Amino acid sequence: MKFRTGTLYTQKMAHLYGRATSSSCLWCHQPDSKIHMLSGCQSASIQKMVTEKHNIASRLIIKTFDKGNFGGNIIFIDIGGETRMAQQNLVLPAHVANRALPQWLMANLSADELRSCSRPDAICILPIGTKNGHKKAKKRK
Numbered sequence: 780m781k782f783r784t785g786t787l788y789t790q791k792m793a794h795l796y797g798r799a800t801s802s803s804c805l806w807c808h809q810p811d812s813k814i815h816m817l818s819g820c821q822s823a824s825i826q827k828m829v830t831e832k833h834n835i836a837s838r839l840i841i842k843t844f845d846k847g848n849f850g851g852n853i854i855f856i857d858i859g860g861e862t863r864m865a866q867q868n869l870v871l872p873a874h875v876a877n878r879a880l881p882q883w884l885m886a887n888l889s890a891d892e893l894r895s896c897s898r899p900d901a902i903c904i905l906p907i908g909t910k911n912g913h914k915k916a917k918k919r920k
């Protein structure tokens with residue numbers, strides 16, 4: 780919200796108001812800005828926090844999705860380890876692969892390549908005929 784309203788207090792603003800000696804990011808020493816603060820900082824600590832924030836939101840989405848009609852169709856997730864999922868009361872069935880893509884999905888890749896390649900947050904396979912995962916809402920008269 781502070782980002783949207785332009786009130787996110789950055790090191791750049793602190794420097795502008797005379798409250799800091801430098802406008803650079805305190806973590807990585809690169810020029811600070813709102814974008815830098817939210818997703819541009821390359822500091823390992825900040826990157827870890829950004830990733831965890833993303834994973835927390837993803838776990839909430841998967842938890843909600845899991846309760847729906849197609850929850851059983853989730854086959855893969857990459858939204859944090861078992862401990863983190865347990866902290867958000869998210870328990871998925873044993874058939875759901877976590878962090879390593881299922882071998883059958885990309886048979887041409889080795890197990891190491893499957894672990895190290897770019898992965899989506901989750902994969903859900905929908906039954907044939909459910910292109911959008913839901914039926915169109917009926918119009919009320």
Ligand SMILES: [Zn+2]
Binds near residue numbers: 806807809815819820
């Ligand atoms: Zn930084």
